[in-house]
Amino acid sequence: MDGVRHTLLLDVDGVLQFPRPEFVRAIERDYSWRAGYLAFQRALLADPAEARALTGDGALITLVERLLPQHVAGLSAPVFLERWVTENIAVNEELLTMLPGLPFDEIYLATNQEAVRGARVRELYSGRPGITGFLISHELRHRKPGRAFFDAALARIGRTPSECMFVDDKQQYLDGAARAGLATILYRDNAQLVADLTA
Incomplete structure (x- = not known):
């Protein structure tokens, strides 16, 4: 990659985990x-x-x-x-194993969660290879798709919109990220996502 630090913001519900x-x-x-x-x-x-x-x-x-x-x-x-x-959580283990191979310097989980589910997200994914950290709505005090969520997330990790890409399974959340200046990808399945991210 070029000299710019590339950061992926990855949704959780509907991408990294699904209801059972x-x-x-x-x-x-x-x-x-x-x-x-x-x-x-x-x-x-x-x-x-x-x-x-x-x-x-x-x-x-x-x-x-x-x-x-x-x-x-x-x-x-x-x-x-x-x-x-x-x-009620089925983890997308296949995608988790793919994360370390993606062409990004950092991968943050960017998710709307209240405190109970936010704690569970941290428990499930802390220390997993490829995951740098967490951007959780109840901690940021803003939620997707509001621009304030993305502004707070970027401030938390010290990145500009041009340095980041956002992946979500909901178009309205992608639209919110795009309004904040981030590049976006709609998640449909693991193969499609990895192909799009490595293209």
Whole structure:
């Protein structure tokens, strides 16, 4: 590469990890949900408090404590969150093994996560070859696709937009990165991503 320091910002959910369908089956088997687990998940992710937790404004467990009793009996918020962050993540191990071979000096995981899931991301990927560090929304106090997320991320790592490339599976997040001046790639699968990054 040239003398410019090249840095990759890589999304987590939908790129480096995926939800496990087995989790839904297991948690519906273990508890009696009034309208099914997915109805609770939709309510959780649609609640404004969840969006605030992504930027470090409030704790997700408070929201889960409020919503869970409306959807299920006999399941506490701490037990649910523990199962959610440990059982509902399928890691893209194939892509992880490819990261050290990509033509970048640094690779940061750039992700929207509140504190509980953010801690799980750090636990899963700290020390993995090829991963330099983490840019997590609740720590940056901003979330994708807002330009403020990317500005804060670049300030944290000391890079300019022209030195970075951003990969995500969601077009609206890529659009946010592009508005901040970053080059972007839409993730579809591992082979396509590696081909695009090494082209």
